[in-house]
Amino acid sequence: MDCCTPVFAGVLDADEAAQTAGLLAALGDPVRLRIVSMLAAAREGTACGCDLEAPLGLAQPTVSHHLRILREAGLIVGERKGRWVHYSLVRERLDEIRDALSQRLPEPV
């Protein structure tokens, strides 16, 4: 007797999965999630790296590392303002993740 042998039509292919997983992995770190939370809570929706080090309790290179990962994932953008870089969220990317989690799911009861 065989198992269920379900049909896997319309399933994420490897490329789509890699793309979405990249976004999720970028957010799948406590430090980066807190950075995103801080940017969302910040006045004007922006903050610079120097303001993140103390609340996060991390050294400057570490914060810069995480900001880079978020930037390369397209989740934040940094704009140079004189001596500082003002980081802000890219709302479209967060929506993209939400959409990816909503699609391809069976209808809720």
Place this chain on the structure above:
Amino acid sequence: MDCCTPVFAGVLDADEAAQTAGLLAALGDPVRLRIVSMLAAAREGTACGCDLEAPLGLAQPTVSHHLRILREAGLIVGERKGRWVHYSLVRERLDEIRDALSQRLPEPV
């Protein structure tokens, strides 16, 4: 002159961040994302491990490893049905992630 010095009220604390990041990290892998996609697309909403190996192109222990991570994150549950284990999605956990991405964000324009 100082920087923006934003107020970080209502920001995720370390514990909350670790919990949500755990869920995101569990999904932040191409293989696991495809597994979730497959379970969502499967007839009856369930599938057993043996049906996943071939489409994923991975060895059985590797698939079992990823199923375990998804199970420990609470994203799937496995029910033993004779020789097979039928895995299915836990919709509440996916909603939990969506909610975490929706809260604490400034109002959309």
Place this chain on the structure above:
DNA sequence: CTTTCATATCGATGACCTTCGATGTATTGA
């Protein structure tokens, strides 16, 4: 009872990731 099949666990390997000190780059202010 033995064989067969689905699944879980173990151990090893190689890759990746987080963290930070040291250092480089860029911009401002004196």
Place this chain on the structure above:
DNA sequence: TCAATACATCGAAGGTCATCGATATGAAAG
């Protein structure tokens, strides 16, 4: 021009993760 500040990059150390062969467990079938 020179000192100070914000940020990026480099290199190293330590931990974690994905992968798989070998092996164990558990259940059905002959």
